[in-house]
Every structure is written in C-alpha cells, then in structure tokens.
Amino acid sequence: MPDGKQRMRIESVARQVEQVLERLGWIPEEQLGYAARLGVGVDELALEFDDVFRLVVGLVHAGVIPEAVAEALRPVDGILADMSHSSRAEWDAWAVMESVAWAELRELAGVALDLLRRADFEADEGA
Structure with a gap:
C-alpha cells in the first residue's frame, strides 16, 4: 500500500494523464484555440503527452503504477511518433482540422x- 506522499503523487500523475x-x-x-492561448504551436499537445508518458x-x-497504465497510452504514443516522423505537415492548422492522423489521434x-x-493507478503489491 503506498504511503500518503506516494498516493498524492499517483493521484497527481493520474490527473495529468487525464x-x-x-x-x-x-475537437x-x-x-x-488552446495552442493559441498558450502562444505555442499545436505540437505542444504532443510535447505535453510526451512529458506525462x-x-x-x-x-x-x-x-x-501498473504496466497497464503505460499500455493504455502506447497507441497514442505510437501515432504521435508516426506523425512526428511523417513527411506530411502534421503540425499546422490545416492538419489539425483535416488530417486522418489527427482524427485517429483524437479517437x-x-x-x-x-x-x-x-484502471487502478496503484501497482499490485506483489508486482
């Protein structure tokens, strides 16, 4: 069973991931709009994900925390990696609005x- 400090960290990570x-x-x-409010490019969404991942x-x-948490995130990480290595422009407004990759990412x-x-963010004690 995690102690109070560790439980708070787990809860904080869970909130960040969500x-x-x-x-x-x-949409x-x-x-x-989020990227514009921050004054950054839309690739900031990918950078934020990378940080929490x-x-x-x-x-x-x-x-x-259990491996199942990372496993749930791997498909998102995979598509963001594909988008980052794509020869197509995936980080402009048109791509966000129209590209298949962005639609798949949202899904x-x-x-x-x-x-x-x-999921339960707490690792099993026997793990």
Whole structure:
C-alpha cells in the first residue's frame, strides 16, 4: 500500500494523464484555440503527452503504477511518433482540422482516457 506522499503523487500523475488525453481528444477548434492561448504551436499537445508518458513509464519501472497504465497510452504514443516522423505537415492548422492522423489521434486518446478512468493507478503489491 503506498504511503500518503506516494498516493498524492499517483493521484497527481493520474490527473495529468487525464488532462493531456482530454486535450488530445478535443475537437480541432478547441485544440487550435488552446495552442493559441498558450502562444505555442499545436505540437505542444504532443510535447505535453510526451512529458506525462515518460513520467508514467518511469513510475511503471519503479513499480509505483501498473504496466497497464503505460499500455493504455502506447497507441497514442505510437501515432504521435508516426506523425512526428511523417513527411506530411502534421503540425499546422490545416492538419489539425483535416488530417486522418489527427482524427485517429483524437479517437485513440478517447479510448486511452476511457481505459484509464476504469484502471487502478496503484501497482499490485506483489508486482
């Protein structure tokens, strides 16, 4: 059973992951508006995901949260990696509004969010 400090960290990570997945699942206009409010490019959504994904992977390796949490995020990480390595422009307003990759990203983010909302972020003691 995690101590109070560790439980707070797990809850904080869970909230961060949910927030990032929610933003990735937003409709294009919301995503573009979010980036504009921050004064950054829409690739900030991918950078935010990468930050929390790395955190999750580290916590899985430390035995703090279960592998299932990282597994739920891997499809989102995969499509973002594909988009980053694509020869197509995936990080402009047109792509956000029209590209198949962004539509798939929104769908995968929704699936991951649903899985995580039903998952237990606490690692099994025997793990």
